[in-house]
Amino acid sequence: MRLGDGAEPREAGRVEATMWNVRLVPAEDRLWIVTGDAVGFLKDGKVTMEPARRVDTQSAFLLDGAPAVLDVGQGSYTLLKWDGSNWKTQKTLPWKTASRWSEDLRVVVCDGRPHTFRHEGGLIFHAPGLPEGPWADPTAWTKVGPVPWRWSAFDAGGRPVVATIDLREPMGIVRAFRLGTERWEPAFEHRAMFMTEAGVVATGPDRFEILSQDFPGSIKRVRVEGGRVESAGGALPSFMITTTVLGTLLNLCIPLGLAAALSSLMARHRVARHASGAEYATLWRRAVAHALDGVVAWGPGVAAPFIALDRLDWSDLPRAIVTLLAVGCGSMVWFLLVVVVFSWMEGSSGRTPGKWLLGIRVVRPDGTPCGFVRGLGRNLLRIVDSFLQYGVGLLAAAFTPQWQRLGDLAADTIVIKDHPSPSPPNPNP
Numbered sequence: 001m002r003l004g005d006g007a008e009p010r011e012a013g014r015v016e017a018t019m020w021n022v023r024l025v026p027a028e029d030r031l032w033i034v035t036g037d038a039v040g041f042l043k044d045g046k047v048t049m050e051p052a053r054r055v056d057t058q059s060a061f062l063l064d065g066a067p068a069v070l071d072v073g074q075g076s077y078t079l080l081k082w083d084g085s086n087w088k089t090q091k092t093l094p095w096k097t098a099s100r101w102s103e104d105l106r107v108v109v110c111d112g113r114p115h116t117f118r119h120e121g122g123l124i125f126h127a128p129g130l131p132e133g134p135w136a137d138p139t140a141w142t143k144v145g146p147v148p149w150r151w152s153a154f155d156a157g158g159r160p161v162v163a164t165i166d167l168r169e170p171m172g173i174v175r176a177f178r179l180g181t182e183r184w185e186p187a188f189e190h191r192a193m194f195m196t197e198a199g200v201v202a203t204g205p206d207r208f209e210i211l212s213q214d215f216p217g218s219i220k221r222v223r224v225e226g227g228r229v230e231s232a233g234g235a236l237p238s239f240m241i242t243t244t245v246l247g248t249l250l251n252l253c254i255p256l257g258l259a260a261a262l263s264s265l266m267a268r269h270r271v272a273r274h275a276s277g278a279e280y281a282t283l284w285r286r287a288v289a290h291a292l293d294g295v296v297a298w299g300p301g302v303a304a305p306f307i308a309l310d311r312l313d314w315s316d317l318p319r320a321i322v323t324l325l326a327v328g329c330g331s332m333v334w335f336l337l338v339v340v341v342f343s344w345m346e347g348s349s350g351r352t353p354g355k356w357l358l359g360i361r362v363v364r365p366d367g368t369p370c371g372f373v374r375g376l377g378r379n380l381l382r383i384v385d386s387f388l389q390y391g392v393g394l395l396a397a398a399f400t401p402q403w404q405r406l407g408d409l410a411a412d413t414i415v416i417k418d419h420p421s422p423s424p425p426n427p428n429p
Helices: 239-269 283-311 317-348 353-358 371-380 387-399 406-411
Strands: 023-026 031-034 038-043 046-051 061-063 066-073 076-082 087-093 105-110 113-120 123-128 142-146 150-156 159-166 171-179 184-193 197-204 207-213 219-225 228-234 360-363 414-417
Touching: 023 061, 031 066, 061 105, 066 087, 066 105, 105 159, 113 150, 113 159, 123 159, 142 159, 142 171, 142 184, 150 197, 159 197, 171 197, 171 207, 184 207, 184 219, 184 228, 239 283, 239 387, 283 317, 283 353, 283 360, 283 387, 317 371, 353 360, 371 406, 387 406
Parallel strands: 105 150
Antiparallel strands: 023 031, 031 038, 038 046, 061 066, 066 076, 076 087, 105 113, 113 123, 123 142, 150 159, 159 171, 171 184, 197 207, 207 219, 219 228, 360 414
């Protein structure tokens, strides 16, 4: 995937093959693809791959326009360079290692000059060039900083940069260090909740982009310039927002399906009219009306905290917490306002927006408006009716003589159609 100037990613190319240990090495006119047993490149939307002997690709980097790796063998490292058809040995370096893989070693080329990084004892060390001396030579290496978990190194406008990523806690942390005139110095720090994956790329000498994933399927694009987080937006739909929407729709489908089934049975086996002649509203109509009211009135209050949690910049932790608390309090106020307004609407006219669209209303058994207090009582008891995916309220309405849920029983209200169909003629006048 390639990210352009906008937030939407576009597919740059596709490789349909079984590959392992894949590394991507960008060049001026192509993107090299280095795998454990093949080497290729992406150019002009086309991918070309060539088989190669198996090597360790953890330290893959660009050397004189071609991929190169530091391969581990016999306890030392060998510099290999791709010549277009196979790996060619350039030199053997006197670095002793007990590992079969070079996951603790990186090489970055800046303005044609290589920089070597190694990870040891929870710290990152840097050496200019490819040191010819022993691995343990303290004069060849300088300390960059601590590595809490994962790390990477790359070129940023001619200067090497090291990024460290710690995703072991709910609050993920991405830090970067860059080589100054005399020593290594912090470049930026970014915090975000629930990060499961993250990567950093440089778009200029002092500009970076962080691609992070908070849950599977959710990719965020964060811009950093001058050490400050400039913007944080979704490159793909947020998993948190998507699952919230899908979960809400699923929760609506279950009671709607149950309401439709009970409505069909009640139409055949239950008396559908009140003694006054008013026709009871079917459970299907009532369920759809409630779903519409939920989307219009309750949706913003439910969605706001999730959107805030997904979009907040956690680099400024105190400000993020205050913002989240403010959004939460705002949602609570919204919920209370909705309850009051809907209770007033049902108490005066018997209709909420959903009931108005479905042609039903709430009244007393004698046909008069129920009033604000009774409307408030039936809405507060909706909490009990909503247990078991509204199964409590639906079953109560299905088995009570006047099709009343628990809130209706407590408030002494019924739900009827606005314009009932005419009564069938009495065969025995």
